[in-house]
Amino acid sequence: MTKTTCCCHGCLSCFFDYETPRTIVIQSKGVGLLFRFINFLIIAYVFGYVCYLQKGYQDTDSIISSVTTKVKGYSFTNSSNLGPHIWDVADFVIPPQGENSFFVLTNAIITPRQTQSSCPELPTTSTICIADCDCTEGFSDPRGNGIQTGLCVNYSDTIKTCEVQSWCPLELDVNIPEQALLGAAENFTVLIKNSVTYPKFNFHGRNIMSDIVNTSYLKRCEFNRQTDPHCPIFHLKTMVSEAEEEFQTMAVKGGVLGILIDWTCDLDWWGKPCRPQYTFRRLDDKNPTNNVAPGYNFRFAKYFYNSDGKETRTLIKAYGIRFDVIVFGNAGKFSIVPTIVNLGAALSFLSLTGAVCDWVLVTCTRRRHYYLKHKTTVLDDSDDTTESLSMGTTYGTH
Known part of the structure; x- marks a missing residue:
């Protein structure tokens, strides 16, 4: 038999061979305990954290949501500017419909019967004057009130200011009413209708749940975290109190309150029914050490025409609470693909156990040199050359 034939025969034999790693059993209580302890930690991580807490066996989907609101209530005021006045939904909810938010008027500075005319500008360092030469015709200050x-002209008996063309009389917004004009708004109620969808799982839900809420129930229910947590009708005072705020204090200068609706759901058959969870939180900054421009306010006007056909308006600087409805959440449902992927990825950590124990054996133990001798085999190049020559002689003999 020639050398070439032997090599080919050897390759065919190697193709049908199976090799297995050599196992060395080391009877060491310390290393054995370490090995079992690491395995226990990895298995606890896989089934406790990955499977139970993180629900690694589930596929997930993000929420799609829509929200509508309807506020109800009315209030009576008697101020020097307006006299006796009834405020209803059309007056204190601005605008009537918003995207996932609504504003409730709680305080106001009202300037009635404004007309397009000329009047003295409010006194500031740039508007106080002595003679006409101190004023510039046609000049417009972006922070002023007109041209x-x-x-x-005389602003008062002691002060003169430049005359401006504007809506007169000008608004005086220096002194905010210390008591909220519409403090009774704490008794107003709001109905929140929220519909959600998880398209991947073909799940549709509403916070007005057919198995709990019906028409007669809506007429008498009121949200209470302990006694009625599923009612979609909320008192404004209840929401502000849940956010750890005082309604009458917040109503003076206004603010922004978040209504958070959590739709985190487990859609497996063994999971709990998918129900919304409500929480409330103040969103605007109320830091007492940095109280520049606190609260929330804006201006709007109501326009009229008097008997002479002249346009007039009532200017309202509105302070109030803006309620932002924030819907969030995700849903999970069992799926074999994420189960295999997550379990396989987590169980792959078991291969680290042997590496850690080997490192401890050859680094930290008293007999590390003995263990290292039996674990590793060192081959010298010269031995390999001698063996090759020997094999060549053998092939030649055959």
Whole structure:
């Protein structure tokens, strides 16, 4: 038999061979305990954290949501500017419909019967004057209230200011009412209708649940975390109190309150029914050490025409609470693909156990040199050359 034939025969034999790693059993209580302890930690991580807490056996989907709101209530005021006045939903909910939010008027500075005319500008360092030459006709200050006419007129018995063309009389917004004009808004109620969808699982849900809520129930229910946590009708005071705020204090300068609806759901048959969870939180900054421009306010006007056909308006600087409805959550349902992927990825950590124990054996133990001798085999190049020559002689003999 030639050398070539032997090599080919050897390759065919190697193709049908199976090799297995050599196992060395080391009877060491310390290393054995370490090995079992690491295995226990990995298995606890896999089934406790990955499977139970993180639900690694589930596929997940993100929420799609829509929200509508309807506020109810009315209030009576008697101020020097407006006199006796009834405020209803059309007055204190601005605008009537918003995207996932609504604003409730709680306080206001009202300037009635404004007309397009000329009047003295409010006194500031740039508007106080002595003579007409101190005023510039046509000048417009972006922080002012109108366009200067070029005249210096009396603002009071002691102060003169530049006259402006504007809506007169000008608004005086320095002194905010210390008591909220519409403090009774704490008794207003809001109905929140929220519909959600998890398209991947073909799941549709509403916070007005057919198995709990019906028409007669809506007429008498009121949200209470302990006694009625599924009612979609909320008192404004209850929501502000849940956010650890005082309604009458917040109503003076306004603010922003978040209504958080959590739709985190387990859609497996063994999971709990998918129900929304409500929480409330103040979202605007109320840091007492940095109280520049606190609260929430804006201006709007109501326009009229008097008997002479002249346009007039009532200007309202509105302070109030803006309620932002924030819907979030995700849903999970059993799926074999994430189960295999997550379990396989987590169980792959078991291969680290042997590496850690080997490192401890050859590094930290008293007999580390003995263990290292039996675990590793060192081959010298010269031995390999001698063996090759020997094999060549053998092939030649055959």
